[in-house]
Every structure is written in C-alpha cells, then in structure tokens.
Amino acid sequence: MAALARWFFGPVPLTRVAVFRIAAYLFIPLDLLVLRPLGSHHASATALYKPLIVADLLHLPRPTPELIAVVTWTLIPLALAAAALAPTGRWQRLLGAAIFLLYVEQLIISFSFGKVDHDRIAYVVALAVLPTVAGARLRERGSAESAGWALRCVQIAVVATYFLSAFAKLRFGGVEWVNSATLVRAVMRRGTGFGRLLLDYPWLLHWSQWGIMLMELGSPVVLFLRGRWQRVAVGALAGFHVVVYATISIMFWPHVLCLLLAFLPTERLVSAAAPVGGQDAHGGAAGEAVPVAGYQPVDAVGQPAEGRDAQDGPQG
Template sequence: MISRWFFEPVPRGRIAAFRTLVYLFVALDLVVFTPWVRSHANTPGDLYEPLLIGRLLPLPTPTPLLVHGIFWALLVLSLAAASGRAPRLLGWPVFLLYFEWMIIAMSYGKVDHDRVGLLVALAVLPTVGRARHRDPALTESGGWALRVTQIAVTCTYFLAAIAKLRFGGVEWVTSGVLAQAIIRRGTELADLIASVPGLLIVSQLGIIAFELLSPLIFVVPERWRARVVAFFYAFHLATFATITISFAPHLVAMAAFLPLEKIRLRRRVVGPAPEPATQAPPHDRSAT
C-alpha cells in the first residue's frame, strides 16, 4: 500500500514540464534571486562558518575561482538541462553545483528554509531518465520523484511550525513577530491589517494552524487537492503582498502537486490570412 502510494505513476509529460520549470528557475535564481552569493567570492575566509553538511564532507572555503566557477558552470548546465536532453548527464552536476551554491549562500549567518523542496527536486529528477513534453506514457520512477518532492514541500511547512513552537513556545502565537516584520519591511496593505486590533494575533494563530495541518493535503480527495494547493499559493501571495517575503524556490517545488502536462502554450501563427472558402454557385433553376 505504501509502496503503491510512493510510486503512483504519473505521465512522463508532467515530469518533462516540471523538469523544465525547475531548471529554468535555477538559472533565474542565479541572476535574479541570489546574485548576492557571488559577493562571497571576496568575503574573508574567516567569516565562513559552513553548515553541518559543509563540515562533514568537508567542503572548501569559498574563493573567487570557486564561486565564479560554480556560477557560470551552473548557469550553462541548468539552461542545457531545461531542454530535457541528457537528463542524468546534466541533472546530477546541476544538483551538486546548486547544493554547493546553497552551502556558500547559507554559511555566513543566514539560513533560508524555502529551498528544501527545490533541492530535493534537483536530487531526484535525474533518477527519472528521459521524458518528453505531452507524453501520456506513465512512469513509476517519475511518480516517486514527484512524491518525495511533495513530501519535502510539506515538511517545510510542518517543520517551520515545530521550529516556531520549539524556540518561541506557544507564546509565539501572541508575540509581536508579525508586528516586527511589518515595521521592518511591511507594505501599505500590511499597515491596514496592523491597524485592526487583534488581527495580527489571529493571523499568527492561522499561520501555525496552517503549517501544522499542511500534511493533510495527502489525505484530501483528489478533486479537492488542486484547491488546497491554490490556497498554499494564495498564502504566499498574501505574505509577499504584506511583508515582501518571497518563497520563490518553494513555490516552484510546490508545482510537483500540479498536473503540469495539461498546460498548453498556444503558438501564434504569423502569415497571410487564409482565403475564404469558395462557395458552390447557386442552382440555376432556368436550366431545368
């Protein structure tokens, strides 16, 4: 039963679409979301405090050659991998390079939790093999890859709630966490919300409840699951609209829940308009 759930077959076209989305985002992430990582090329080495995995392997202290080399290699390989060609030959290097890119990014005092799902997706996509867009053939290995990505996405929510309760206690719900976030980086919409007495406390209670209950998405009937995922996306849209925090990598990984193979990009054909069909001449009654 568990094995069937983990390896539930999905269309290969879904894997192809998800793979393209993930690898294109990696390239976009390098130049839009995390270009600041390149500044660590010139950061003094004694400020580098690697995460536990960086100490266990061990990974080298970032240097200009290492940081810039990873940047350009990852940019080229991720764009090539987005084509779907050589999924293993390109996929494994992309995962390893992006993994090291994240170690470099998060080893200077700040650790983001919105990249767990994306890293898992990068780790499992090369195991699927070839997949073509709009291919309806089913694949169990692809189903497993999407399932473990879904689990990683859900764990991101659930473990975030556990961390809040572990370090902040139940008092986190009634604390001034959201108020501080609004003061630091809030928008005009956030100011309107903050002006309503008690609404921030209700919002914090809602956040904890949402994160703790997020694993229930796996028991929601299939016909309702897309609506639950839409609620997840709406939650992050509201977060960005109020305190301008983006969870872009997490949102990309969350697409593992969606039937991406059903998305059709219409091609606009440019050329002369087709000539109207000629009509048959009317029947000549005088000939009869």
C-alpha cells in the first residue's frame, strides 16, 4: 500500500503542471477552430444526431446550431484566459473545472453523429485533473503530491489508450487481427502518397500489425521506466504517431500532447529559459537547471538514485 501511495503521490514540480496547463488550454482553440472544426459543420446536419449513452443518461439537450455555437464560443475565451493566467496559478481551479465540463459536452455532441475519436481520453483526463492541483505557478520551486497524482493519472490514460486498444482488437477483430489486412485497408482508405507506396509491400504492413500489437501490450512498461529509458520509450511512441500520420494522415494530437507533457520533465524548459532559483542564495544562473525540492520518484529524470531516496518524504 505504501508503495502504491508513493507511486501515485510522489511529488512532482508544480512548474510541470503550469506548463501542462498552458499547452492543454491553448490546444482548445486550435482543436475547435483548426484541427477538428466539426461543431460548425454538425450544426448544418443536426438531423443526423445519434446520442451517446451518456447524453441520454444525463438528459443532455439535443444539439441545435445555437447550443453548438454557445458551447464553442464560451470554451474558447475561457481556455485562452486559463492559458494566459496559468503562469500565475490564479483562477485555475474554477476556470479549469468549467473548461473540463464544457469540453466534455462539446465532445459528447461531436461524437453523437456516428463516429467517436479515440485520441481524447488522456486529454479529457488531463482537463479533469489539472484543476485538482492548487496554485502551480510557472516560476515555482515547489513540488506537490497533488501534482504527482494528476500527472500519474494522465500517464495511466495515455498508456490505457494503447494497452486497452490491444484488447479491443482481440475482441472485435479476433486473434486473426495480427494476420489480417487491416493496415492495407487503412492505407487504401486514407493513405498518403507515402503510405500508398507501402501497398506494394503488403508483408511490411502485415508485420507492422504484429509490431503494433506487441507495442500496445507492452506499453505499460513506460509507466515504470525512469530517466533516460522513459524518455526513449516516450520518443518511440511519439515516433509511432509520426509514422501513422505520414502514412494515413491520422494524428492523435491531444493524445500526443499528453504523452509528451505528462512524461517529460518539462519544468526544465522553464528553468533553462530563466532559472526559477535565479535570485536565491544558491546562486543559480541563467541556463542552469535548478534542483527542485521533493522532485522525486515519479519521474526523477536524471537524478541519481541516492538523491531520490534522500528526498523521500522529509515531512512524513
């Protein structure tokens, strides 16, 4: 139990939460206006609405062009405000909670037209947990257990997206999925010029299916790697998404955002740009990474093992 608690609640620098908030909230206008501007299109075809279970359970209103517009144009300014205020840590809980609820409503509407995207769960989890961390300024030297839990949840959701999809393949496609022509189908339906070149090498697509299945089943390992190995694994997963994008023009944008921001020590971006401890007695100078108190087990990247042990809960 103690090990589980340490794994879930190992303190993480609050700066990492602030960086995550800025990126996650800036993603919303990008998503709604550029990457997936489905809302405005759906407004022209509300007759094709086919509600999700959750929409019925919660008695959510049937979408109208007006409702879609209100949700979209409330979300965008709130997200911009939250991103702008994130460096100060102010209003994050209130704004974050409102954004979470509105974004989920927006997703429920847009997934109620016959197609659900599977790249959103980690991002929805991120929107849910980011408001649970109090404060979290960008130039902050502290760390918090609440931040550790929040980022751990996003990490679990990222991994679940791979791991559970392996079981979905076994359930819907059967064990023969690995020997099927599913990737040929993917490329024939929406292959890029590069992807279509692969149709001449069907064995490559065939064996890629084995690789995907193994990668997905093995994905939980990334939760337990540390330091350089974890970064290599995260880089490999990001590389997988780049290859998918290059071949069939599908990119899991919000998922990859969560993959990078929940696993990588992004606080170093801030300390490298302007040291958080620049004015303190330790004489930290520009360009230096300043050790952060309590920055420990969860992702103690680059910290020697004894250093991490020494940080284990001085306050009990």
